[in-house]
Amino acid sequence: MGELLTLASRDVRDVEETWRQFVPSAALQRVDPRTFAFSWKSAAAPGFSIVSYGLSASVQSAIEPDDQLMACRVESRGAWVGTPRGDLNAGMPWLALDGQTKARWQRHADVRALIFDRTMAEADARRITGDDRFVLRSPALTTSPVGRDLAAHWERVFRHLSASLLTPGPNSPLIETELRRHALHTTLAVFSPGFGDALERSAQRRAAPRSVRRAIAFIEAHAHEPITVDDVAEAAGISTRGLQYAFRRALDQTPTDYLRRQRLAGAHAEMEQGAAAGVADIAHRWGFSSASRFARHYREAYGRTPRQTLRGG
Numbered sequence: 001m002g003e004l005l006t007l008a009s010r011d012v013r014d015v016e017e018t019w020r021q022f023v024p025s026a027a028l029q030r031v032d033p034r035t036f037a038f039s040w041k042s043a044a045a046p047g048f049s050i051v052s053y054g055l056s057a058s059v060q061s062a063i064e065p066d067d068q069l070m071a072c073r074v075e076s077r078g079a080w081v082g083t084p085r086g087d088l089n090a091g092m093p094w095l096a097l098d099g100q101t102k103a104r105w106q107r108h109a110d111v112r113a114l115i116f117d118r119t120m121a122e123a124d125a126r127r128i129t130g131d132d133r134f135v136l137r138s139p140a141l142t143t144s145p146v147g148r149d150l151a152a153h154w155e156r157v158f159r160h161l162s163a164s165l166l167t168p169g170p171n172s173p174l175i176e177t178e179l180r181r182h183a184l185h186t187t188l189a190v191f192s193p194g195f196g197d198a199l200e201r202s203a204q205r206r207a208a209p210r211s212v213r214r215a216i217a218f219i220e221a222h223a224h225e226p227i228t229v230d231d232v233a234e235a236a237g238i239s240t241r242g243l244q245y246a247f248r249r250a251l252d253q254t255p256t257d258y259l260r261r262q263r264l265a266g267a268h269a270e271m272e273q274g275a276a277a278g279v280a281d282i283a284h285r286w287g288f289s290s291a292s293r294f295a296r297h298y299r300e301a302y303g304r305t306p307r308q309t310l311r312g313g
Contacts, residue, residue, distance in 0.1 A: 004168060007040040014038070014198060015055065022049045022115055025064040032058035035107070041166045047120035048180045050158075051113040051164050060104040063096050069116040069136055070096040071187045073155065074108035083143055092151040095191040097143045112158050114183050121184055127230045128185065129198035130239020140272030141182040157186045174263075174287030177226035199241055211236040212250045215243055216258065223262035224286075229255045263287050264301050267294070271309040279306040 007018060012031050015038050019026035022042065073093040074081060081088040084099040085313040093112075103109075122136045129250065134140065145151035149204070161183055164171065188195040217237040222231075232255050233243040247255050267286040271279075280291040283306070288294035298306050 003044070004166065005040065005042045005044075008038070009040075010037050012036055012057075015040075015053075018042075021193050022051055022113075023063050023068060023070060025062075025066070027062045029060045030058070030063060030104075036077065041084055041162075043165045045176065045180065047117040049113075049115040050161055050184065051115065052111070052166060054108065054110050056108045057221075058106045059109070060102060062100050062102045064100040065096050065115070067118050068096075069118050069121050069187070070113055071154065071191065072096065072103075072106060072111065072113040073158070074103045074109050074111050076105035076107075079103065079105040079109060085143070088144055091156045092145055092148070093190070094145075095141060095143050095187075097141055098138055101143075106283075114161070114187055114202055116184060116187070124181070124184055124230060125188060125195065125198075127234055128240045129195065130233075130242055131198040134194070136192075141192050143191075145190045146196075148191055154186055154190045157182065159244070170284075172228040172284050172287055172289075175284070175289045177228055178287065181228045181230065207248075209250055211238040211243060212246050214245070215255060219255070219259050219262055223259060226287075227259075229259065232259065254284050260297065261301065264294075264297055267306070268302060268309065269299070271306060274310075274312075279310065282306070 005018075005229075007014065009015070012028065012033060016026065016028050019028075022044065034057075036057040038053055038055040038057075040051075042049060042051040042053075044046055044050075071096075072092055074089075074090060079090040081090045081094055081101065081103045083097075083101050088094045088101075090103075118136055122134070125136060126132055126134050145154065161179055164175070164179055215232050215238075218232055218235040219227075229243070230240050233240040236243055238246065243255055247253060247258065251258070263286045267282050267288075270277075270282055270286075279295070283291050283294035286294075288297075295306055298309075302309070
């Protein structure tokens with residue numbers, strides 16, 4: 001996903017300069033340089049970045065990402081996070097929103113953040129919900145998670161994203177596109193009661209066979225490309241939620257299921273043609289980040305393992 005950036009330094013300026021590549025408003029204040037050291041990992045793509053860093057020092061930081069949507073977690077004993085509206089629970093992730101957000105900690109902190117271009121994220125949210133009036137501002141967004149269970153879910157998703165995107169090695173564009181969508185969908189679910197409400201309002205109450213046919217045609221033509229179910233819905237002229245309902249009514253499956261089947265078919269055809277690549281490489285190329293999950297889906301679809309197909313069995 002773009003260029004993986006890793007950095008280790010004891011220079012205070014390096015932290016601020018690196019942060020500002022991702023959040024231009026970032027600033028460090030009241031830094032104690034005596035124990036200062038930091039290690040940084042990040043990956044960036046158009047409209048989305050993931051950041052994970054450790055910083056050893058007593059620090060106060062400030063951000064005000066007006067044109068960005070930034071979800072963050074500062075893990076440190078005795079950490080404090082505050083906004084103009086009041087203090088936040090520093091034991092949970094939080095969203096930078098409506099003015100400057102400050103964080104303060106002693107000795108060491110591990111910082112995790114997902115950063116989205118606000119305009120692009122808003123367009124994606126409108127496609128997902130089918131609500132052209134949905135905006136990524138308060139009151140549709142909150143600085144604190146909607147609930148503790150969702151806060152824990154955000155942490156789990158971040159670990160999954162980090163394992164996929166912040167480790168060396170190539171990633172399939174198909175996988176990266178799905179991971180970015182997963183990151184945004186999770187962040188909105190955690191910090192936006194309005195997002196859930198918009199999804200409920202957009203649920204379509206009747207099947208739309210014409211939209212389903214358009215969706216099927218789009219999937220079959222573009223399954224080899226980094227498309228998501230939101231792209232399919234847009235091509236079909238319907239909201240993502242509405243398309244899911246229509247697929248259920250018409251085909252008794254989801255558009256995601258159908259897209260996966262088409263990608264399995266592409267991988268199957270490649271292996272039957274005697275591809276020189278191994279199973280893991282083929283799975284990765286067709287958007288399956290887990291070779292074992294790919295093998296399970298493949299066996300369910302074709303009654304044999306991918307290796308048997310490659311060997312002509």
